[in-house]
Amino acid sequence: KQEVTQIPAALSVPEGENLVLNCSFTDSAIYNLQWFRQDPGKGLTSLLLIQSSQREQTSGRLNASLDKSSGRSTLYIAASQPGDSATYLCAVRSPGNQFYFGTGTSLTVIP
Amino acid sequence: DAGVIQSPRHEVTEMGQEVTLRCKPISGHNSLFWYRQTMMRGLELLIYFNNNVPIDDSGMPEDRFSAKMPNASFSTLKIQPSEPRDSAVYFCASTRRDLSSYEQYFGPGTRLTVT
Numbered sequence: 636k637q638e639v640t641q642i643p644a645a646l647s648v649p650e651g652e653n654l655v656l657n658c659s660f661t662d663s664a665i666y667n668l669q670w671f672r673q674d675p676g677k678g679l680t681s682l683l684l685i686q687s688s689q690r691e692q693t694s695g696r697l698n699a700s701l702d703k704s705s706g707r708s709t710l711y712i713a714a715s716q717p718g719d720s721a722t723y724l725c726a727v728r729s730p731g732n733q734f735y736f737g738t739g740t741s742l743t744v745i746p
Numbered sequence: 747d748a749g750v751i752q753s754p755r756h757e758v759t760e761m762g763q764e765v766t767l768r769c770k771p772i773s774g775h776n777s778l779f780w781y782r783q784t785m786m787r788g789l790e791l792l793i794y795f796n797n798n799v800p801i802d803d804s805g806m807p808e809d810r811f812s813a814k815m816p817n818a819s820f821s822t823l824k825i826q827p828s829e830p831r832d833s834a835v836y837f838c839a840s841t842r843r844d845l846s847s848y849e850q851y852f853g854p855g856t857r858l859t860v861t
Contacts, residue, residue, distance in 0.1 A: 666848065667848060669849065669850065676857075677854060678750075678837060678852040678853055679837070679839075679852040680852070681849055681850065681851065684849045724789065726789075726850070731802070732777070732794065732801065732802075732843075733791070733802070734779065734791060734850065735791075736788060736789040737788075738788040739788070
């Protein structure tokens with residue numbers, strides 16, 4: 636069974652700092668990987684989706700990379716802002732239309 | 747587009763009562779997923795449907811849980827009888843299966859509290 640791990644579980648950084656969130660998965664046979672943001676008491680908002688054939692995707696200050704062979708993905712946030720404070724989750728889509736989620740990284744950006 | 751709609755947003759009920767959660771997927775989406783999120787276990791997939799047909803319900807915790815999708819625009823998740831350990835946030839998500847991106851869109855969730 637696919638296992639998805641996110642480290643660290645929590646991260647606190649000063650405003651303006653660039654940061655990297657990590658996601659690892661045990662089975663490299665994936666179709667895609669999706670990064671989500673979840674604000675307290677809210678649903679999940681899709682940030683970026685990387686197909687298995689792609690190496691990275693960018694949206695604004697966000698850049699997600701994928702190394703399928705090593706089972707890793709990173710989410711890079713440039714020039715962090717207090718509004719970026721949230722929990723970030725990654726999810727992989729495996730064969731059979733199964734989606735597996737990590738437990739998330741709780742990010743706090745300090746003004 | 748209104749996005750994925752879930753109701754109710756909050757539900758408080760007593761142990762033993764029946765609970766029904768509702769979901770309306772995004773129009774045109776043909777796959778629907780039910781998830782449960784708790785602090786202890788994170789986000790767990792309970793069941794998903796393709797074209798209104800249940801494909802994999804292996805995540806449904808026990809027979810007290812059941813899900814239906816009578817048409818492309820409506821799904822329910824029922825718990826009968828409910829127990830305190832069912833307290834969690836239940837999310838519904840949808841996607842278009844024929845799109846290569848297969849990007850999931852989540853509803854706002856239903857926070858269930860069973861006392």
